Amino acid sequence: MNVSDQLSETAKQYPEKIAYVYQGKETSYAELDRAITQFASGLMSLGYQKGDHVALIVGNSPYYIVGLYGALRLGLVVIPINPLYTSTEMSYIIKNGDVKAIITMDNLLEKFKTINDQFSKVNHYIVCDSHSNQQPVSFLQENSKSFTAVLKLGSPHFTGPVLEEDSMAIILYTSGTTGTPKGAMLSHKNLYSNAKDTADYLQINEHDRVIAALPMFHVFCLTVSLNAPLMNGGTVLILPKFSPTEVFKISKQNEATIFAGVPTMYNYLLRGGKAKVDYFSSIRLCISGGASMPVSLLKAFEEAFHVKVSEGYGLSEASPVTCFNPLDRPRKPGSIGCSILNVENKVVDELGQEVPIGEIGELIVRGPNVMLGYYKMPEETAAALKDGWLYTGDMARMDDENYFYIVDRKKDMVLVGGYNVYPREVEEVLYAHPNVTEVAVIGVPDPQTGEAVHSFVVIDKPSLTEEDLIEYCQAHLVKYKVPTSIDFLEELPKNTTGKILRKNLRDKVRY
Structure with a gap:
């Protein structure tokens, strides 16, 4: 089976049901x-x-x-x-x-x-x-x-x-923020299995009305907001582009049940929509992915809108979903959840050996969702796919209940005087400050320690100083993790899916 044939089967089962709504027009x-x-x-x-x-x-x-x-x-x-x-x-x-x-x-x-x-x-x-x-x-x-x-x-x-299920269906080119974009080759089986397994895991069905505000060219939207509902008889509520006002409007008008977005979207919805809480009253589930969601943001959003946010994890090379916080067990803030149906995740060391529970290593993935390889890039394919496992390049840990936690990108880790500093840990501390709305942390060269922690922040209180935030971090972090310098920006640079562009920030830093 493939997603196109499955849509035909859905059309036979629900011919008159609304498949999508666009600019007020319904299409069966x-x-x-x-x-x-x-x-x-x-x-x-x-x-x-x-x-x-x-x-x-x-x-x-x-x-x-x-x-x-x-x-x-x-x-x-x-x-x-x-x-x-x-x-x-x-x-x-x-x-x-x-x-x-x-x-x-x-x-x-x-x-x-x-x-x-x-x-x-x-x-x-x-x-x-x-x-x-x-x-x-x-x-x-x-x-x-x-x-x-x-x-x-x-x-x-x-x-x-x-x-044929193993024939190529889509080539997704990575964003190319570091080097030449690579084209991840996804088969018909990759797309179908991931959409089906995601839908089954999140219980997406014919009664759901899913807001498609993420860019459709992105694999997150493709699987979660298009393929999953369309193969199950759900209705897709299409937004030409993300706008908090339009999200609330389409949700209220169509009694939406699911919203999927990246953390930046949730931040904008929270900041601009507290007076429109009732517009989300029909939403049964919010889905977050694309980047790690700050725990403080997740809790604030859930408290404001009275809706559960299930954070997950994925990457283009895995079609993309590998993990989600389950609906039938406790959701753990800060966790990407557990392996979805038919997909295995594990955390390994530099030799590919699984590390003990709680220890940090690289997250690797195996399942019917894993790509065929990179188009015309055999060396890059061999580096990413080993013995049937996809090496994600993300550092993670697993707890004793099989919940995974992304620590950071392997390449984003900062090495301060021989100590590993994961940017997300520092970012979580800064996000918890009541006047900080956006944060990104990178490593910068330092003559004494090799690297030092540098932070970019967006604040809503102009009088807040660099010294104030460094002092705040000193109260919550060991010395080598504390930012030695902070830049204040009006907005962090992001790509069209809302992911923060760390490469652009590295170009801005003062050495």
Whole structure:
């Protein structure tokens, strides 16, 4: 089974049920499945066949869902790309990914004007109408087709090819904050198994209405907010982009039951929505991932909105979910929870041996969700996949009840005079300060200790000083973990999924 075929099965079971809501318009499962089939057939009419690569550069919209599932139904390999990327960033992925067709919005076409000549393999641009009165782009000439025209080319009676479960379905390029982006190859089995196991673990069913505010090009949204509800007859409430006001509005209007987001989103919702607590009254579950959620934020959000937040963990290479806090047992603040169904996690030392309970090591993962490898990168694949296990690069520990705790990224650890300092531990202390709203900690060179702890903070009290916060940390941390310097920023740099960009912060630091 694969996610596209499963959607067809769901459409047969719930033909009149609402599959998604977008800008107030409801679309049934029967209507969605018909559009997906026609789009797949239309792509075949243009000459595309099983195994060809197509880039999907579209924001949160029905275009994304139909484009994704339609391409998968034909057996194409989909490469989702962040629409906010620059021409240079897009160019690398399109060329490295051997893309033959680009599905994108008309208001993004200018980005391709200077780089189109580099794409010798691209046969078509399939252009989605943004309703923004865009002028025609002359450089495309004859290799441009509208999304609507491709739909009209297709037949609703089309039967796609047989898709082998181990064949490639998606290539997800890592954000590339450190070095060249790597394309994680995910199979049909990877996507299907992770969506099913996540849905079963979190009890996502046909009664759920899931807010899709995360970017659809990101694997967190793909699995938790799209694939999991759509394979079970749930309804996806599509937001073009995250906005606290719009999240509350769509939640109230549609009696949403699930919200999934990264910690930054929860921070914005908490700060801007205390007067709208009743707008979340129908929410049964909030899901957090993408980065570690500060315990102080988690507790404050739950107290304000009277809803449980289940923090989990995942990475693109694992499709992405490996852990979630369970719903049938106590949730542990600060923990990423336990292994989901059919997935194994363990913590190992430098030799790959499992460490004792409570000790810190690298988190490794095994299961049907683990990627095939990195596209055209055999050495990087060999470094990440060893004896069937995916080495995540995250440092973690496990307690005696099999709950895991992420300590930090292996590469982000700070070595102060021979002592390991994990940024998250320092960040948790600073987050607990009543006037600190955002924190990021990095290591900086130090002539005496090799490295020292440096912090970037966002505060809501202008009179707070560097000395005040250092003194605060001294009361809660051993000396070598205390920041030796602090920079105050109006906002921490983040990518489009809300993850803090530590590389950008390292470029800012004063040495």
